Amino acid sequence: MSKIYGQGENQVNALDNVTFSIEKGEFVLIVGSSGSGKSTLLNMIGLLDRPTYGKIFIDGTDTTKLDDNKISSFRNNKLGFIFQFSNLLSDLTVLENVLLPRQIARTNNSAEEDAKKLLNAVGLENQMNKRANKISGGQAQRAAIARGLINSPSIVLADEPTGNLDSVTSEKIVQLMKTMAKELNQTFIVVTHDRQHFGDVDRVITIKDGHAFEGDLPSEVGVLV
């Protein structure tokens, strides 16, 4: 798939014929320098924007054929998101924040029980009734992970989930994501500048100038050109 932003002189080929497939349960890192196209790729897979050319299949569905209504419900039911800033709603409690995706997807059955289980798993059992603006950055990111998992999504997409955290907290959040992924056989696609914190993962995809390469690339500039 390809993504072109703008037109004429302002045209940017943000992704150029990117092709790969990811298996259920894989923990995949997307790495690459600033402006290489990582967030663009994540936004395409997350159905937040559409590719200019090409197709994206999720669980066998060609998502590029879905109309806007169907895209929204597909996104709410099949995808979980974790952002750089936890994006919790500050007026709601931690528990209420985690429950939101279930309310949006209207799958409220046993939602509270599921949310409490997840909050327990991310170590927030004693924080769940606090308002979201009364917890630390690391705790907020733990809550965001629970929120990203509450719909049992096919894929959890994370864009710089540790980008706003100190190194010690980052390490803990990385370990938590990896543990949750293993325990739940949950597919994760994570964009990060924090390659070394993630250590051993199932797979690394490097984006360079809108092209995708399998694996970690040597960092020397120009090695691929």
Ligand SMILES: Nc1ncnc2c1ncn2[C@@H]1O[C@H](COP(=O)(O)OP(=O)(O)OP(=O)(O)O)[C@@H](O)[C@H]1O
């Ligand atoms: N909405 C947009 N309109 C026009 N150009 C865009 C838009 N979003 C991104 N771009 C351009 O597309 C290219 C890829 O951007 P993208 O945000 O995907 O990079 P990135 O790898 O996520 O960078 P970073 O590591 O800094 O977050 C860049 O040249 C960027 O300027």
Ligand SMILES: [Mg+2]
């Ligand atoms: Mg980005």
